[in-house]
Amino acid sequence: MKIKAKVKNNITKVKMLIKHAMETGRRKDQDGNVIPGLxxxxxxxxxxxxxxxxxxxxxxxxKDPYIAFSFKGGVAGDKIVITWVDSSGSTETxxxxxx
Amino acid sequence: MKVNRxxxxxxxxxxxxxxxxxxxxxxxxxxxxxxxAFKAETLEGALKSKYPGLEVIDSTAIxxxxxxxxxxxxxxxxxxxxxxPSVKTISLFVEKNPSPLAATFHITPLNVADISIRIRMxxxxxxxxxxxxxxxxxxxxxxxxVTIGGCGG
Amino acid sequence: MxxxxxxxxxxxxxxxxxxxxxxxxxxADSGNKSALDFRAMVEQDINDFQAFFKKRFPQVEFSEYKNxxxxxxxxxxxxxxxxxxFPPYExxxxxxxxxxxxxxxxxxxxxxxxDNNGEGIRQNYPYFDSKKGEVITLELAINNCRExxxxxxxxxxxGALANLSAYMASTSTGNVLAIQVPDEAAxxxxxxxxxxxxxxxxxxxxxxxxxxxxxxxxxLRADITSPALGHPTGFPVYRAKWEEVGTLxxxxxxxxxNIRAKPLPxxxxxxxxxxxxxxVMSRGLEINGPSSRK
Amino acid sequence: MNKLRVFxxxxxxxxxxxxxxxxxxxxxxxxxxxxxxxxxAAAKGFEWTTTRKLxxxxxxxxxxxxxxxxxxxxxxxxxEAEKSLxxxxxxxxxxxxxxxx
Numbered sequence: 001m002k003i004k005a006k007v008k009n010n011i012t013k014v015k016m017l018i019k020h021a022m023e024t025g026r027r028k029d030q031d032g033n034v035i036p037g038l039x040x041x042x043x044x045x046x047x048x049x050x051x052x053x054x055x056x057x058x059x060x061x062x063k064d065p066y067i068a069f070s071f072k073g074g075v076a077g078d079k080i081v082i083t084w085v086d087s088s089g090s091t092e093t094x095x096x097x098x099x
Numbered sequence: 100m101k102v103n104r105x106x107x108x109x110x111x112x113x114x115x116x117x118x119x120x121x122x123x124x125x126x127x128x129x130x131x132x133x134x135x136a137f138k139a140e141t142l143e144g145a146l147k148s149k150y151p152g153l154e155v156i157d158s159t160a161i162x163x164x165x166x167x168x169x170x171x172x173x174x175x176x177x178x179x180x181x182x183x184p185s186v187k188t189i190s191l192f193v194e195k196n197p198s199p200l201a202a203t204f205h206i207t208p209l210n211v212a213d214i215s216i217r218i219r220m221x222x223x224x225x226x227x228x229x230x231x232x233x234x235x236x237x238x239x240x241x242x243x244x245v246t247i248g249g250c251g252g
Numbered sequence: 253m254x255x256x257x258x259x260x261x262x263x264x265x266x267x268x269x270x271x272x273x274x275x276x277x278x279x280a281d282s283g284n285k286s287a288l289d290f291r292a293m294v295e296q297d298i299n300d301f302q303a304f305f306k307k308r309f310p311q312v313e314f315s316e317y318k319n320x321x322x323x324x325x326x327x328x329x330x331x332x333x334x335x336x337x338f339p340p341y342e343x344x345x346x347x348x349x350x351x352x353x354x355x356x357x358x359x360x361x362x363x364x365x366x367d368n369n370g371e372g373i374r375q376n377y378p379y380f381d382s383k384k385g386e387v388i389t390l391e392l393a394i395n396n397c398r399e400x401x402x403x404x405x406x407x408x409x410x411g412a413l414a415n416l417s418a419y420m421a422s423t424s425t426g427n428v429l430a431i432q433v434p435d436e437a438a439x440x441x442x443x444x445x446x447x448x449x450x451x452x453x454x455x456x457x458x459x460x461x462x463x464x465x466x467x468x469x470x471x472l473r474a475d476i477t478s479p480a481l482g483h484p485t486g487f488p489v490y491r492a493k494w495e496e497v498g499t500l501x502x503x504x505x506x507x508x509x510n511i512r513a514k515p516l517p518x519x520x521x522x523x524x525x526x527x528x529x530x531x532v533m534s535r536g537l538e539i540n541g542p543s544s545r546k
Numbered sequence: 547m548n549k550l551r552v553f554x555x556x557x558x559x560x561x562x563x564x565x566x567x568x569x570x571x572x573x574x575x576x577x578x579x580x581x582x583x584x585x586x587a588a589a590k591g592f593e594w595t596t597t598r599k600l601x602x603x604x605x606x607x608x609x610x611x612x613x614x615x616x617x618x619x620x621x622x623x624x625x626e627a628e629k630s631l632x633x634x635x636x637x638x639x640x641x642x643x644x645x646x647x
Contacts, residue, residue, distance in 0.1 A: 002338070002342055002343075004338065011211055015215075015337070015338050017338050017340065017342060017343070019343050024219075026197065041132040041137075042131070042132055050209070051207070052207070052209050052210065053204075053205075053210065054204075054205040055202055055203065055204045055205065055214075056132050056133060056137070056202065056203045056205075057201070057202040057203075057216075058137040058198060058200055058201060058202065059198065059219075060193060060196050060198065060200075060201035060202075060218050060219050060220075061201060061202060061216065061217070061218055061219070062173060062174045062175075062217040062218060062219050063173070063174075063340075063495045064340045064343065064495075065216070065217065066176075066215070066216065066217045066338055066340075067214070067215070067216050068178075068214065068215040068216075068338075069204070069210065069211075069213070069214050069215075070210065070211040070213045070214075071209045071210050071211065072209055072210075072211065073209060166327070166330070166331050167327070168327060168328075169331070170328050170331045170332070170492065170546040171492035171493055171546045173492045173493070173495060174335065174492040175331075176331055176334035176335065215334075217334075217335075246474035246475070247474065248473055248474050249472075249473050249474030249475030249546075250463075250472065250473060250475055250477070250506075250507070250510040251475055251491065251493055251506070251545065251546050252320060252321040252328075252475050252476060252477060252478045252545065252546055300647045301647075304646065304647055447637070447641050450641045450642065450644035450645050451637035451641045451644060452633060452636075452637060452644060453591075453592055453633060453637070454594055454595070455594045455595070455596050455626070457633065459641075459644045461644055461645065461646055462644070465646050466646045509595060512594050512595045512596055513592070513593070513594060513595065514588065514593040514594065514595050516591055522591055
């Protein structure tokens, strides 16, 4: 996961790029077998342990999902923690410092 | 229009990544994934599952930014922004996708109602952004053309 | 030195110089090339090629041609800028960097094979290796490095090799292409690439120039075709269609398939010569790979 | 009258039989020509993506006993293979005509 967070005029813009295949469950492999669905379902973010973002997503989100959101109150140097969960229950947490 | 990527990347923070188990995550106070809404196969079905009993009104107070012609349906950049008061959620629907609901963003008073995401569109379709504000659903929509059979420039 | 002077004179010359060029081409065709002829002809080719695009798209800055179709199509440019804001190929660059820094079994590394430890050198490729008598592309050089160190070569179109190439390009952002044609053998390779570029092939009977010069900027099927000037600068690219990073030769193969011509092998002599010709034509443009494409 | 009719029917059948025998040989010889030409085009780097598929389809149709279809496909394959060879030799001599300068 890659995270970029930048504060400007008291608004912190957070952009993330998550490495994930986002398999829809509708694609077929070379032999014609359906590739089972495997996609991120939830993405959440916290700032100083305070939740600042929560999204439910489905298989219509592109491979290697990109999501951006903004929140108020972040200060340069603060930590942003982002976690995702996918349909198999796998999860990853990444963090970045606000610039 | 000039972006010097090297300096841009130079300013990027290296994100520290670790793999945790689902059980060790701090439980968020939000609702869990709305399976019924995400698996609905029609726009109406998805809307009803996501927002049961809410009235839908067309709005001019939402700024939906999406391409008129998508370069590639696999990656369609979409942004939604609104100044509507007390925004609770923002949802994106692609009418002709096999499952129309693409994403729901939960907006807290800490957030600015301004989100961006890249989504898939299987074919030319209406893209609908719905903003839940003050107990009503405010809607804006736009057609996004998806062309197939090009040679890719 | 005298040669350079003369070349410059011809470049700044008027119509008469153009006529001289024509007679040079005639001489070259009869197999009577001299050192002067091929250098002057390459210069003339570059000038003509770049002038063609200046005339076709007078409003487009020369430096913009590194951006492919996005230099000339405002609507798709906007979506491209959104992609470039946080591009999916950043993962490929990271992967490439890790691969690049991992030593081989013999303890040596990629850095040992390249000038400046492999940093900021993308613009020097492809070059003509006069000893070997062939064009060396960056991807070929990477595999040559591996084999010289007892490692197996990597596949040329995608995956590890594309990611290594992406990383090496990323350290070269802004460096300017200035590919030379140093001798007559190089000129032969250049000419082969040029001939490929202008030859019609495939069931659709199109040449590279048909789509990327004649109708560049116009709709061909569902897409606007990119200008040929600047084609090599942004590679490897993350294509939305591929959903991953791929090399220039993978793109060549795709292009050939589009016109229903059977693709030639990636990193075979033909595609390497084509890349050589295209890179010479793009002289003066900045390296900005990897980049994203539709 | 009757004898004459029988004779004509027999003649007709013989003609049909020989025609179909001739067709199989003909198709195979067309296919051989197509195969040789497509290899030549490939060696020059001018093979089309569609030609070998036509040959394959012609072989399939022939194996299935559909000679009309097979003949058509074989002719199309040969036509393509020959055209790609013409394209290759035209490129060899006339590629400069493709320079839009």
